[in-house]
Amino acid sequence: MDKVLMINHEKCTGCRLCELVCAVKHDGASNPVRSRIRVMKWESEGIYVPMACQQCEDAPCAHGCPTGALHRNEEMNRVEIDYDVCIGCRTCVSVCPFGGMTFNPIDRKVIKCDLCDGDPQCVRFCEVKAIEFVAPDDVGVMRKRDAALKRSSACVESAA
Amino acid sequence: MALDRKVAFINLTSGETEIKSIPLDVRKKFLGGRGLDAYLLFNHTKEGCDPLGPDNALIISGGILTATCASATARTHIMAKSPLTGLLGSANMGGFFAPELAWAGFHHLVITGKAKKPVYIFIRNQEIEIRDASAIWGKTTTDTQWAIRDELGDQEVKSCVIGPAGENLVAFANVMTGIKNAGGRTGMGCVMGAKNLKAVAVRGTLDIKLAHPMEALEHNEGFIKQITGAKVNQTQGTLGTPFIWGATNSWGGVRTRNFQYNQCENADDIEPERIDEICEETMGPHHMTGCFGCQVHCRAQYKIPSGKYAGKYDEGPEYTSQGAFGGEPDCKSAVTVLAGNHLVNQYGMDNLETGSIIAWAMELYEEGILTREQTDGLDLKFGNDDALLEMVERICYRKGWLGDVLADGGIPASDKIGKKSFDYLIQVKGMNNLHSDERATPALALNIATASRGSDHLRSRPAIDLYHLPEKVLRKIYSSPIPYDGPLSSEHTSYTGKPWMVFWQENCYMAVDCLGICKYHTTFLGATLPNFEDWPKVIYYNTGLEMTPEEIWTIAERSNMMERLFNLREGLTRNDVRKGDTLNHRYFDEPCRRGAPDVIGKKIDRKKFNAMLDEFYELKGLDKNGVPLKKTLERLGLADEPSGLL
Numbered sequence: 180m181d182k183v184l185m186i187n188h189e190k191c192t193g194c195r196l197c198e199l200v201c202a203v204k205h206d207g208a209s210n211p212v213r214s215r216i217r218v219m220k221w222e223s224e225g226i227y228v229p230m231a232c233q234q235c236e237d238a239p240c241a242h243g244c245p246t247g248a249l250h251r252n253e254e255m256n257r258v259e260i261d262y263d264v265c266i267g268c269r270t271c272v273s274v275c276p277f278g279g280m281t282f283n284p285i286d287r288k289v290i291k292c293d294l295c296d297g298d299p300q301c302v303r304f305c306e307v308k309a310i311e312f313v314a315p316d317d318v319g320v321m322r323k324r325d326a327a328l329k330r331s332s333a334c335v336e337s338a339a
Numbered sequence: 340m341a342l343d344r345k346v347a348f349i350n351l352t353s354g355e356t357e358i359k360s361i362p363l364d365v366r367k368k369f370l371g372g373r374g375l376d377a378y379l380l381f382n383h384t385k386e387g388c389d390p391l392g393p394d395n396a397l398i399i400s401g402g403i404l405t406a407t408c409a410s411a412t413a414r415t416h417i418m419a420k421s422p423l424t425g426l427l428g429s430a431n432m433g434g435f436f437a438p439e440l441a442w443a444g445f446h447h448l449v450i451t452g453k454a455k456k457p458v459y460i461f462i463r464n465q466e467i468e469i470r471d472a473s474a475i476w477g478k479t480t481t482d483t484q485w486a487i488r489d490e491l492g493d494q495e496v497k498s499c500v501i502g503p504a505g506e507n508l509v510a511f512a513n514v515m516t517g518i519k520n521a522g523g524r525t526g527m528g529c530v531m532g533a534k535n536l537k538a539v540a541v542r543g544t545l546d547i548k549l550a551h552p553m554e555a556l557e558h559n560e561g562f563i564k565q566i567t568g569a570k571v572n573q574t575q576g577t578l579g580t581p582f583i584w585g586a587t588n589s590w591g592g593v594r595t596r597n598f599q600y601n602q603c604e605n606a607d608d609i610e611p612e613r614i615d616e617i618c619e620e621t622m623g624p625h626h627m628t629g630c631f632g633c634q635v636h637c638r639a640q641y642k643i644p645s646g647k648y649a650g651k652y653d654e655g656p657e658y659t660s661q662g663a664f665g666g667e668p669d670c671k672s673a674v675t676v677l678a679g680n681h682l683v684n685q686y687g688m689d690n691l692e693t694g695s696i697i698a699w700a701m702e703l704y705e706e707g708i709l710t711r712e713q714t715d716g717l718d719l720k721f722g723n724d725d726a727l728l729e730m731v732e733r734i735c736y737r738k739g740w741l742g743d744v745l746a747d748g749g750i751p752a753s754d755k756i757g758k759k760s761f762d763y764l765i766q767v768k769g770m771n772n773l774h775s776d777e778r779a780t781p782a783l784a785l786n787i788a789t790a791s792r793g794s795d796h797l798r799s800r801p802a803i804d805l806y807h808l809p810e811k812v813l814r815k816i817y818s819s820p821i822p823y824d825g826p827l828s829s830e831h832t833s834y835t836g837k838p839w840m841v842f843w844q845e846n847c848y849m850a851v852d853c854l855g856i857c858k859y860h861t862t863f864l865g866a867t868l869p870n871f872e873d874w875p876k877v878i879y880y881n882t883g884l885e886m887t888p889e890e891i892w893t894i895a896e897r898s899n900m901m902e903r904l905f906n907l908r909e910g911l912t913r914n915d916v917r918k919g920d921t922l923n924h925r926y927f928d929e930p931c932r933r934g935a936p937d938v939i940g941k942k943i944d945r946k947k948f949n950a951m952l953d954e955f956y957e958l959k960g961l962d963k964n965g966v967p968l969k970k971t972l973e974r975l976g977l978a979d980e981p982s983g984l985l
Contacts, residue, residue: 207552
């Protein structure tokens, strides 16, 4: 499985259904603090940005972990927590540049996105496709297309 | 569990709080949300209580499904005795407040008393704190919310708040959450203002455990498909509720110049497509947003493109604002609609009532009933956009003679203005009507006449009556879950079978409000959307409660009767044009002058209307005066109210 979450925050309507289904899928309960994905909002400007683990190739959380509880699973293309080794020190929460690591205050443990073992529920339920599950090289191609379209539109406009 | 969410009783006079569980038998009688609110209001207020006094109970709630794994369980319901009508006060809003309240441990808050100085309530994980609000008193609705977040140091706090209008006791001040989610009707913000309560802020991290989480998750996918599969919701998700304007105005269902016409002519600038253009120009291609867990995303984002308020960000405008600041005052500029919408959102006052009461004043001004002296020099003619927006501000801050008079609401204002001004007021039970014109649609006329909170389209409107659906289709919808073999008509100008449709919708919408979901997710604007037959599974998977469609129907019927008992206690009588189930004389006397050929010339036939009302009462189990029969109360288990179970 070589797929990543691709988040296009411009499409996000801010409904937070992704948070709900993530918590229900993993823990059987509705509670945003159980969700591995959270929508950050600036309501007064209408900006909503879903944030989740980037499954980094060279993950700061794994580097920072004093007990070596975090590692990359290449087969699943994700960073995983070994709860037998994790001591709950939350260093990973501090060092992650994306806020991808979260401390769940109810179970008193660190949680992170596990891509739902290949069937991410946030993707399944996101009607507007603000979150998609795609091959990493596709992300670049899609970005190129968007940028190219803008550039070509600019060319057309400047010629007009 | 959703079922373990509690009720908090908060007394602002004494500062005392009490937390109670909701007994299962009460749940099974009223579910939650509006139904249980009605029970609490009837049980916690006394006959004749002053809406602005400490004895009025302000109830804020979520539904039984709030924050569970069902689609769009976003609705917050607010109830109290209304300062606008003196009858049932009830308002419902989307956003993110009710789910946060549920995560904080509560489904219902019952707030009584009056604080000595401005306060706000902060609830975090079942801990209740009453905090000083002197620093935020005077702020607009959004500034209030952001100030509370900053003060508490938590950007995830959700608040429902009042703006300056609520503080100034404008009778139709609303309660706001987020940018534009408004518990708009019946002056619930005025009740908060009277209690010196600026806001209720909540933050929760408590689990809502689901009875059957994986089944709820799987089921939700199909449920969502049913909701988003409806064309009407796809259109809502593109244009928002303004899309309704196009069709309604073209057939002649939009009251214009208060009630002089039923169609707004030459109004291209406020057509949904034009408003959508402005949203796209100012906020980009992805400018639709939504409430908690909702896929319909019917709310547009915009910045006001020009004029005095250029650059201001807001959300909407809803269909209501097109009428309130467009059709009714005959101001046909998108910028005016967007600015009017922005002002009422910031001030915290009901857009519908505000636009409607100003349009009424405009008609009075043009008829010479209001003088220029009374308007403090304002040329309050129809089509005067600047005067319209100026009047919004004057009402909010009670500026000038007329601003102060209108802030008290339509009927008290008509008493002060005199000179037959009341005859021009398009109201039922003291609350003004939406900008819709029901003269050609008897079913819709019966709906507004009998709606429990005064003239209103969200209580029992059979909107699909306008679609001319084949009788076979109507019968399929309207003969379930309770068999109905009486007459039904696909013709919207007919009086036949309409009482049953209104009765059915009344129960459908009550059920929706008890569940805590949105009316765009049921048989309101779309005929294929979920209703009684679809809800038992959602309720069961999420809460574990086993219920048949018939049982949900009975709960809705009971809850509606509870509201009626409240209204009867507070003075509702059948034919009272101020407090009854009837319409302003203009519906019966002035024919439609514009619109489709089968609409022009239409007015409501008083005799047929009364026959519809008789039939409606009979369906509800009421006598000819609209009072429930003893056997009806016994059947619904309401013979001993107030029963004091909670």
